[in-house]
Amino acid sequence: MEELSEALKAVEKQLNFARKAYRSIVYLYWAVAFPVIYVVSSVVSAYTGMSVGSGLVLLSAAGILLFVVEESRALRNVIRIETALGRKRGVKVKYLLAQLIVWPIAILAIGLNVKDQWLMPLLSIGAGMTALAVLGVLFKERWQENAMVGAVILLSSIPYRMVPITKGAYTTLVLSVAFGFAAYCSLRKAMRE
Amino acid sequence: MLDELAKLSKSPLGNPTRLAIALYLLSREKATFTSLRKALKLTAGNLEFHLKALEEAGIVRTYYGFGRRPRKFIEITDAGVEELGKVLEILRGVIE
Numbered sequence: 001m002e003e004l005s006e007a008l009k010a011v012e013k014q015l016n017f018a019r020k021a022y023r024s025i026v027y028l029y030w031a032v033a034f035p036v037i038y039v040v041s042s043v044v045s046a047y048t049g050m051s052v053g054s055g056l057v058l059l060s061a062a063g064i065l066l067f068v069v070e071e072s073r074a075l076r077n078v079i080r081i082e083t084a085l086g087r088k089r090g091v092k093v094k095y096l097l098a099q100l101i102v103w104p105i106a107i108l109a110i111g112l113n114v115k116d117q118w119l120m121p122l123l124s125i126g127a128g129m130t131a132l133a134v135l136g137v138l139f140k141e142r143w144q145e146n147a148m149v150g151a152v153i154l155l156s157s158i159p160y161r162m163v164p165i166t167k168g169a170y171t172t173l174v175l176s177v178a179f180g181f182a183a184y185c186s187l188r189k190a191m192r193e
Numbered sequence: 194m195l196d197e198l199a200k201l202s203k204s205p206l207g208n209p210t211r212l213a214i215a216l217y218l219l220s221r222e223k224a225t226f227t228s229l230r231k232a233l234k235l236t237a238g239n240l241e242f243h244l245k246a247l248e249e250a251g252i253v254r255t256y257y258g259f260g261r262r263p264r265k266f267i268e269i270t271d272a273g274v275e276e277l278g279k280v281l282e283i284l285r286g287v288i289e
Contacts, residue, residue, distance in 0.1 A: 005288045008281070011216055018220035077222060080269075084219055084278045086285075 012085060013193075019081040020190035022074040024183050027145060029070055031180035033063045038172040052168070053117070095139040102131040118167040119160055125175060126153030145182040152178035198287065205250035206280045210235070211243050215252060215277045218269040226255075226265040252276055 041055030082088050106128035114120045130150030136143025156174040163170050206212045213233055218224055224232075230240045244267060247253045252273035257263050269277070 001288065004284065008284055008288065011281075015216075015220055073222065080271075080274045081219060083274050084281060086278055086282055088278075 015081050015085055016193070017190050019078050019085075020193075021187065022077045022081075023142075024145075024186035024190070025074045026067075026071060027149070027179045027183035027186060029067055029179075031176050031183055033067070034172050034175040034179070037063055038168060092139060092141075095135065095141060098135050098139070099132060102135065103128050106131055116167070118171040119157065122153060122157050122160065122171045122174060126150050126157060129153065129178075145186050148185065149178045149182045152181060201280065201283050201287075204276060204280055204283075205247060205252050206276055208243070210239075211247055211252075212277075212280060214240075214243060214247060214267075215269055215273055218253065218267060219274065219277060223266045223268040226267065229267060247273070250276075 037056060037059040041052050041059055044050060044055045045052045079088070107124045110120055110124040110127055114123055127150070129146050133143040133147035133150055135141075136146060153174060156178070160167070160170065165173075201207045206215055210233070214229065217229060217232055226237075226240065226244075229235075230237060233240070235243075244253060244255060248255060251270060253267050254270050255265055255267045258266050
């Protein structure tokens with residue numbers, strides 16, 4: 001009986017880790033996607049003469065679509081694992097809607113006040129992630145990683161005008177570092193538990 | 194406890210190898226026949242036998258994908274996830 005109990009605990013621990021790993025995909029995805037979008041837009045612009053801005057818009061749209069597909073798959077796996085573990089929770093529709101509404105509000109609020117081409121997305125994403133963290137607290141969902149991403153981005157926007165590299169590269173690096181750091185912390189926490 | 198063990202023996206996942214297959218598949222979206230065979234240290238014939246039983250019970254789904262050569266993929270179905278949840282629940286009950 002003791003062996004069975006140990007085996008069951010080991011199984012549950014492994015499934016829990018898998019669940020948390022799937023949940024950290026969102027951060028890993030964007031940690032990779034931002035540099036890819038920036039580099040590909042720059043390369044396409046160099047060879048075709050298309051403006052970097054147009055390339056960024058097109059690739060960002062593609063990145064968001066691919067993200068929706070990836071996130072849906074990850075969410076499906078998380079729900080399946082939670083079902084097997086007997087921790088099935090209903091989908092919080094209000095929470096999902098609130099998460100969707102936050103982004104246009106953050107982009108609009110920052111866009112109206114900041115005109116810089118690269119500072120605007122940096123602040124919008126920072127504000128959006130901070131708002132997601134607040135929603136997480138309100139709806140009693142995980143919020144720490146989103147707060148971390150928001151804080152790293154917003155704090156990194158302070159020296160934005162002083163850094164000696166191009167603004168596009170700096171924005172991309174900050175976004176990638178913020179999401180990469182959140183993924184690292186999220187996975188390390190899952191491995192420790 | 195005897196009732197619970199009786200329920201377990203009737204489940205398609207009552208066999209330890211089949212339970213291990215379902216658990217392996219749950220934490221992955223899908224697995225190839227070869228990766229599953231290697232991970233669970235089973236012979237091809239043995240795995241084929243258990244997969245056939247699981248597929249007939251609606252626990253897993255197998256299909257062929259094409260890369261450099263055709264490969265057999267296996268994934269757990271929603272019914273399989275439900276059944277696995279029930280089996281884990283029974284096992285938790287037995288321990289308690």
